Amino acid sequence: MNIEQNIKAKTDIYKSITDKIISLLEEVNVKDWQAPFADLAAQGIPYNPVTGNYYQGVNIPFLWFYQQEKAFRSNQWASFKQWQSKGAKVRKNERGSQVVFYKTLLKSEENEQGEEETSKIPMLRLYTVFNASQVDGYEHDENPAPNANSLVTPVEAIDKFCANTGADIRDNGRNQAYYNPTGDYIQLPDPIFFIPTERSTATEGYVSTLFHELVHWSGAPHRLNRDKAKNGAERQKYAQEELVAELGSAFLCAQFNIAQAPHNHAAYIKSWLAALRNDTKFIFRASAEAARAVEYLNSLQPE
DSSP states (O other), X not given: OOHHHHHHHHHHHHHHHHHHHHHHTTTOOGGGOOOSBOOGGGGOOOEETTTTEEOXXXXXXXXXXXXXXXXXXXXXXXXXXXXXXXXXXXXXXXXXXXXXXXXXXXXXXXXXTSOEEEXXXXXXXXXXXXXXXXXXXXXXXXXXXXXXXXXXXXXXXXXXXXXXXXXXXXXXXXXXXXXXXXTTEEEOOOGGGXXXXXXXOHHHHHHHHHHHHHHHXXXXXXXXXXXXXXXXXXXXXXXXXXXHHHHHHHHHHHHTTOOOOHHHHXXXXXXXXXXXXXXXXXXXXXXXXXXXXXXXXXXXSOO
8 A cells, every 4th residue: 555545544534434423413411421430439439437427519620629639538627726626737738628517597577566576597608628548547448449350351452552652651640641731741541540330341431541641742832833822721612623533543442453332432522512502513514633643643653
């Protein structure tokens, strides 16, 4: 196969995958998308070991967010004084997280007619709580990983491919996947956190996540200069970059014969197309950018 034939064959593969995903967009629901690695919801509702109660309402997602941000492996939270009552001590310079305490007080009083009326008075207070991972003198069980052993099977060809790119790929214990443009590195969850879903194995989930972030990495200013986001938070505004990364992941999965079901890619892409006001034509432009990213990553491989 000459160079022209090889380029055409690859282009045909990219087009067929893109066409398949487009055909699925009307069938899938954004709710069909499943995270390939266990999220914080699977690790337990935030819990107060002093009161014996679970946190409720807005406190649940807020504490989950802080737990994820700080890579805490415990779902137990209590105030400074509550930890003291357990014989524990919050470590110096540890920063707490605020939770909301809300309840309705009932107040009874007589009106001008001498009748008793009951009124409801909302009471809202803010409290600062600390995670069990921030205190000394307290024995606690950290949330276990979802699997006793990793269900991800290493693929030597993929490991070599990623190593040849020179990308800095890290696992610092956080159950998160992202490309950090400031530090120019990729963060991946430990393989033990990857779980089988209805549409993919743990290995397929791990590989597709790795490829997704590797495509983000390719867009750095000193590479393809595609990704204009300055940090992780800003990237959330760039729906188009997410489409490029997900399509690139699908292309790379096909390249390595990873049977990542296109339904999962389609559900993910549909959620980002909504941010683009359902501009389905954009997927063709994103596909071209994704193909360019994949070819760039392949160009980093030895002859």
